[in-house]
Amino acid sequence: xxxxxxxxxxxxxxxxxxxxxxxxxxxxxxxxxxxxxxxxxxxxxxxxxxxxxxxxxxxxxxxxxxxxxxxxxxxxxxxxxxxxxxxxxxxxxxxxxxxxxxxxxxxxxxxxxxxxxxxxxxxxxxxxxxxxxxxxxxxxxxxxxxxxxxxxxxxxxxxxxxxxxxxxxxxxxxxxxxxxxxxxxxxxxxxxxxxxxxxxxxxxxxxxxxxxxxxxxxxxxxxxxxxxxxxxxxxxxxxxxxxxxxxxxxxxxxxxxxxxxxxxxxxxxxxxxxxxxxxxxxxxxxxxxxxxxxxxxxxxxxxxxxxxxxxxxxxxxxxxxxxxxxxxxxxxxxxxxxxxxxxxxxxxxxxxxxxxxxxxxxxxxxxxxxxxxxxxxxxxxxxxxxxxxxxxxxxxxxxxxxxxxxxxxxxxxxxxxxxxxxxxxxxxxxxxxxxxxxxxxxxxxxxxxxxxxxxxxxxxxxxxxxxxxxxxxx
Amino acid sequence: xxxxxxxxxxxxxxxxxxxxxxxxxxxxxxxxxxxxxxxxxxxxxxxxxxxxxxxxxxxxxxxxxxxxxxxxxxxxxxxxxxxxxxxxxxxxxxxxxxxxxxxxxxxxxxxxxxxxxxxxxxxxxxxxxxxxxxxxxxxxxxxxxxxxxxxxxxxxxxxxxxxxxxxxxxxxxxxxxxxxxxxxxxxxxxxxxxxxxxxxxxxxxxxxxxxxxxxxxxxxxxxxxxxxxxxxxxxxxxxxxxxxxxxxxxxxxxxxxxxxxxxxxxxxxxxxxxxxxxxxxxxxxxxxxxxxxxxxxxxxxxxxxxxxxxxxxxxxxxxxxxxxxxxxxxxxxxxxxxxxxxxxxxxxxxxxxxxxxxxxxxxxxxxxxxxxxxxxxxxxxxxxxxxxxxxxxxxxxxxxxxxxxxxxxxxxxxxxxxxxxxxxxxxxxxxxxxxxxxxxxxxxxxxxxxxxxxxxxxxxxxxxxxxxxxxxxx
Numbered sequence: 019x020x021x022x023x024x025x026x027x028x029x030x031x032x033x034x035x036x037x038x039x040x041x042x043x044x045x046x047x048x049x050x051x052x053x054x055x056x057x058x059x060x061x062x063x064x065x066x067x068x069x070x071x072x073x074x075x076x077x078x079x080x081x082x083x084x085x086x087x088x089x090x091x092x093x094x095x096x097x098x099x100x101x102x103x104x105x106x107x108x109x110x111x112x113x114x115x116x117x118x119x120x121x122x123x124x125x126x127x128x129x130x131x132x133x134x135x136x137x138x139x140x141x142x143x144x145x146x147x148x149x150x151x152x153x154x155x156x157x158x159x160x161x162x163x164x165x166x167x168x169x170x171x172x173x174x175x176x177x178x179x180x181x182x183x184x185x186x187x188x189x190x191x192x193x194x195x196x197x198x199x200x201x202x203x204x205x206x207x208x209x210x211x212x213x214x215x216x217x218x219x220x221x222x223x224x225x226x227x228x229x230x231x232x233x234x235x236x237x238x239x240x241x242x243x244x245x246x247x248x249x250x251x252x253x254x255x256x257x258x259x260x261x262x263x264x265x266x267x268x269x270x271x272x273x274x275x276x277x278x279x280x281x282x283x284x285x286x287x288x289x290x291x292x293x294x295x296x297x298x299x300x301x302x303x304x305x306x307x308x309x310x311x312x313x314x315x316x317x318x319x320x321x322x323x324x325x326x327x328x329x330x331x332x333x334x335x336x337x338x339x340x341x342x343x344x345x346x347x348x349x350x351x352x353x354x355x356x357x358x359x360x361x362x363x364x365x366x367x368x369x370x371x372x373x374x375x376x377x378x379x380x381x382x383x384x385x386x387x388x389x390x391x392x393x394x395x396x397x398x399x400x401x402x403x404x405x406x407x408x409x410x411x412x413x414x415x416x417x418x419x420x421x422x423x424x425x426x427x428x429x430x431x432x433x434x435x436x437x438x439x440x441x442x443x444x445x446x447x448x449x450x451x452x453x454x455x456x457x458x459x460x461x462x463x464x465x466x467x468x469x470x471x472x473x474x475x476x477x478x479x480x481x482x483x484x485x486x487x488x489x490x491x492x
Numbered sequence: 493x494x495x496x497x498x499x500x501x502x503x504x505x506x507x508x509x510x511x512x513x514x515x516x517x518x519x520x521x522x523x524x525x526x527x528x529x530x531x532x533x534x535x536x537x538x539x540x541x542x543x544x545x546x547x548x549x550x551x552x553x554x555x556x557x558x559x560x561x562x563x564x565x566x567x568x569x570x571x572x573x574x575x576x577x578x579x580x581x582x583x584x585x586x587x588x589x590x591x592x593x594x595x596x597x598x599x600x601x602x603x604x605x606x607x608x609x610x611x612x613x614x615x616x617x618x619x620x621x622x623x624x625x626x627x628x629x630x631x632x633x634x635x636x637x638x639x640x641x642x643x644x645x646x647x648x649x650x651x652x653x654x655x656x657x658x659x660x661x662x663x664x665x666x667x668x669x670x671x672x673x674x675x676x677x678x679x680x681x682x683x684x685x686x687x688x689x690x691x692x693x694x695x696x697x698x699x700x701x702x703x704x705x706x707x708x709x710x711x712x713x714x715x716x717x718x719x720x721x722x723x724x725x726x727x728x729x730x731x732x733x734x735x736x737x738x739x740x741x742x743x744x745x746x747x748x749x750x751x752x753x754x755x756x757x758x759x760x761x762x763x764x765x766x767x768x769x770x771x772x773x774x775x776x777x778x779x780x781x782x783x784x785x786x787x788x789x790x791x792x793x794x795x796x797x798x799x800x801x802x803x804x805x806x807x808x809x810x811x812x813x814x815x816x817x818x819x820x821x822x823x824x825x826x827x828x829x830x831x832x833x834x835x836x837x838x839x840x841x842x843x844x845x846x847x848x849x850x851x852x853x854x855x856x857x858x859x860x861x862x863x864x865x866x867x868x869x870x871x872x873x874x875x876x877x878x879x880x881x882x883x884x885x886x887x888x889x890x891x892x893x894x895x896x897x898x899x900x901x902x903x904x905x906x907x908x909x910x911x912x913x914x915x916x917x918x919x920x921x922x923x924x925x926x927x928x929x930x931x932x933x934x935x936x937x938x939x940x941x942x943x944x945x946x947x948x949x950x951x952x953x954x955x956x957x958x959x960x961x962x963x964x965x966x
Contacts, residue, residue: 120851123801124839166883167919181802183847187879187914194917234805260802265818265842266809272841272848273801298810298946327597327747328655328734331708335740336772344739365598367746368739373657374746377594405661409640440661441917443668443928445641450924454917472772 023211023219026113026146027157027201029089030059033080033111035102036093036118037063037071044117045093046071048154048164055161055170060085080105089113091154096120096129099136099150107143114140116150116206122275123151123207130275137209151274152206153182156189159200159225173198174225175310178216179232180206180274181260184299188230191303194441195468196461197310200225207274212237217245221252228309229255230302235276243291250292251491254309254484258296259284292487294480304468304477308436311466312478314485315434317396318342320478321389322369322471323382324438325401330369333401333471340475344368348394355380355388372403383423390431396482397434399474400424402456404440414452421456425463436478441469497685497693500587500620501631501675503563504533507554507585509576510567510592511537511545518591519567520545522628522638529635529644534559554579563587565628570594570603573610573624581617588614590624596681596749597625604749611683625748626680627656630663633674633699647672649784650694652687653706654680654748655734658773662704665777668915669942670935671784674699681748686711691719695726702783703729704776709750717765724766725965728783728958732770733758766961768954778942778951782910785940786952788959789908791870792816794952795863796843796945797856797898798912799875804843807875807945814949818842822868829854829862846877857897864905870956871908873948874898878914878927888926895930899937910952915943 032052036045045065050072052061062083063076070076077083080090080102090111092102096118106114121133133150140147148154153164158172164182168189175197179185185204193199201223203216213236220226229249236242249255261270262281270276288295296302320342322333334344347355347368356363359378366374370385390398402421407413421437428435437460444450460467468474506526510519519539524546526535536557537550544550551557554564554576564585566576570592580588595607607624614621622628627638632646638656642663649671653659659678667673675697677690687710694700703723710716723729735744736755744750762769770776794816796807808818821829821842830837833852840848844859864872876895881887895911902909911934918924934941942948 124836126839165880179802181800181805183800183877183880184802184806186883190879194919232802260805260809262809263812263818265812265820266805268820268841269801269805269808269843269845272839273805273845297813298806298944300944300946326655326657327743328653328658328706331655331734331740331743331747332658332772334743335734335736338737338739339771344737346739346742362598365600365746367742369743371743371747403657405664406639406657409660441915443915443924443931445668445928447921447924450921454919457917470772470774472774 119151153204156202593625627678630676
């Protein structure tokens with residue numbers, strides 16, 4: 019039943035109703051982006067004045083377009099939407115994405131009435147609606163997008179959000195760590211197609227490996243939870259419920275006219291469905307990035323390496339507080355350490371303090387190899403001590419060497435591995451570039467990066483929680 | 493009693509024992525940095541071979557130096573330290589900073605014995621010790637530092653840490669938001685001078701407005717808490733206790749040989765002393781940045797503006813969950829809104845969704861001025877919707893205009909204000925530059941910035957907690 023919506027992502031022709039000459043208007047951007055990203059089908063501009071858009075002709079109505087039209091993006095004002103739907107019905111349009119807002123989210127009864135009328139007309143015509151009050155679709159493979167800086171190269175992550183702004187941040191945050199998205203959906207008020215429809219689709223979509231969902235409310239509670247359970251049984255799904263507080267609930271109502279509901283109940287229901295609840299943008303970005311790169315694993319015994327003493331103490335504290343276990347070296351490892359380093363073998367511990375290692379014949383990558391091979395550890399976290407190193411330009415050469423040695427260990431003996439590379443703002447361009455380079459190397463090796471050990475710990479624990487729950491059901 | 497340590501920061505002459513020709517060695521860096529940063533007093537290089545360092549002569553011992561020497565930085569190996577102390581005693585040296593490590597932190601009894609011998613010799617000679625196993629002093633005003641990228645321009649913040657790595661991150665994180673540090677202390681094992689001594693000094697130091705302290709253990713429990721209480725009664729002091737967990741405690745012992753102790757007891761004691769407990773580097777950076785810029789305030793009624801609907805919902809949720817109160821507009825504000833915007837006045841709410849404002853005659857800065865003037869709000873948080881805007885290069889011009897209008901409101905009607913500017917990694921240099929520019933403008937206006945609304949909310953609540961506790965005692 020899920021894949022029936024696949025046609026949404028594969029329109030043969032798209033018309034932008036409300037296409038504008040003004041480059042600051044979204045009606046201009048939709049049209050321009052389809053051209054720029056190489057959408058293969060026909061693209062039509064529609065505006066009531068029939069003025070040229072981006073040097074090409076436009077049509078005064080959808081009906082006037084010569085060929086067939088599958089998919090219409092509406093940026094026309096709300097009162098013009100019922101007429102547009104009737105036109106689309108006559109034309110045989112299958113899907114309308116309503117970027118158009120100012121419906122029920124205004125809190126005005128006349129706008130809510132208009133919204134109900136829009137739905138009724140679409141349903142009579144068998145047209146499915148995305149929105150209103152949403153940014154619509156991004157589907158890199160077909161050259162469909164809604165914002166210039168959403169990456170054009172596709173991957174297997176999905177972001178779904180009622181909010182357009184959150185959809186963008188849910189993509190750009192992980193993208194900076196090498197995560198790429200296949201499909202992104204900003205569906206606003208969810209008037210017709212809602213979260214349950216999309217989740218059922220993504221449960222079956224073979225192009226999708228992980229789903230991030232930002233939600234303000236649900237239209238059909240039971241159907242939503244069933245759909246969530248279906249996805250979670252197939253692939254990780256991370257759910258951030260907005261409107262958990264009184265003030266958040268009020269904001270939800272003026273944003274997408276959703277009913278917020280009680281926070282504790284929501285998180286319990288999300289967890290019970292086997293999905294992964296998070297509470298803000300940072301947690302969403304971290305969790306999706308972790309799931310994207312990491313294989314399924316359930317063990318929490320964590321080996322940590324790199325950074326000086328202060329970083330080691332912090333790593334141990336925040337990992338254990340997040341529910342990971344930073345266990346001391348097993349005898350097999352201490353015996354190996356002692357053999358090569360009779361002087362300081364007993365000074366070394368988990369986390370491995372890189373500054374102590376300076377006094378030892380053991381090199382960091384050799385020690386990480388030992389930890390990676392050990393059946394006593396389920397995952398390995400490496401701290402790249404970037405803030406310390408970046409005081410001198412040589413770091414741009416030294417840091418990649420250190421990192422590559424660790425990634426080589428991972429390539430030889432795969433075990434869940436994460437790398438902490440700070441994104442603390444750097445005053446100099448070469449420093450920023452050096453960190454970007456480190457993140458790219460990790461992504462190329464299939465290793466997730468996190469901006470702090472605290473955020474890494476929390477995300478990694480969520481990964482184990484998800485797979486433990488899944489395992490318990492199997 | 494506190495300011496007696498002021499001489500530590502004002503040596504007339506400094507000798508680096510273990511000064512090296514090798515630019516990768518810290519014994520080279522200390523010497524070079526004193527020259528580069530324009531330390532006004534005499535600087536001497538000491539090494540046993542008497543080889544030239546950085547093109548200048550060196551001395552084979554401290555005793556050989558012709559003039560008086562106040563302050564000695566030791567990078568010699570641990571076994572050479574007792575001899576160095578005796579030399580320094582004969583020379584009349586007042587302070588020795590022992591960068592030298594591998595004492596009690598190794599866990600070896602002979603090294604612990606050596607450490608005790610070092611202390612005894614120093615005490616007999618009336619020499620005070622900083623360290624061992626610490627990076628020492630950074631004091632921008634006198635041109636003293638230990639890392640190249642610690643800013644040379646001074647401010648009124650202080651970072652104190654047993655860990656050198658954490659000291660550096662505690663400075664660089666806030667520095668990226670415009671916070672400048674007067675004094676930074678990395679004091680390692682705290683063998684002689686310890687946290688209590690330094691806190692007593694900073695309590696009275698007129699150059700210091702806020703103190704951040706990373707601590708692994710304390711040498712003198714009661715004296716420490718008394719000193720902490722003294723500082724807290726004068727100025728904000730943020731305390732991050734490392735080694736809260738079993739694994740963290742083990743790491744603490746191999747790092748600075750400190751005794752970790754129970755986490756709940758620690759945090760209760762810190763809070764009871766009127767200081768501000770935090771749990772990791774991000775929280776430390778956020779809290780120090782908040783205290784540095786914000787005036788004392790205790791109210792939690794928060795007005796939030798900027799960003800689209802999703803950001804508004806998130807802002808409301810995370811602020812209320814942090815203990816701030818995101819109260820609806822009072823009647824005085826809704827009346828004013830209605831007068832100028834009869835259509836959408838009742839759609840607007842707190843947080844102010846910038847995309848709704850697009851439909852209103854009210855401009856964002858006008859609305860923020862209304863909120864700033866209202867006695868119903870204690871603080872104002874502005875979301876700069878950078879991720880949304882940065883899809884097109886025009887953002888580099890548009891974002892500063894928007895921000896400057898908000899900062900002008902703040903200049904006219906001071907009320908605690910914070911700005912959220914993401915530091916999510918940007919793929920393009922102009923985007924990073926644009927965000928750096930926004931942060932600089934805020935800092936110049938005395939307004940703190942935070943990388944996420946969740947981190948802003950938590951830090952701002954800590955500011956009110958501190959001043960409430962202080963107020964209750966007065």
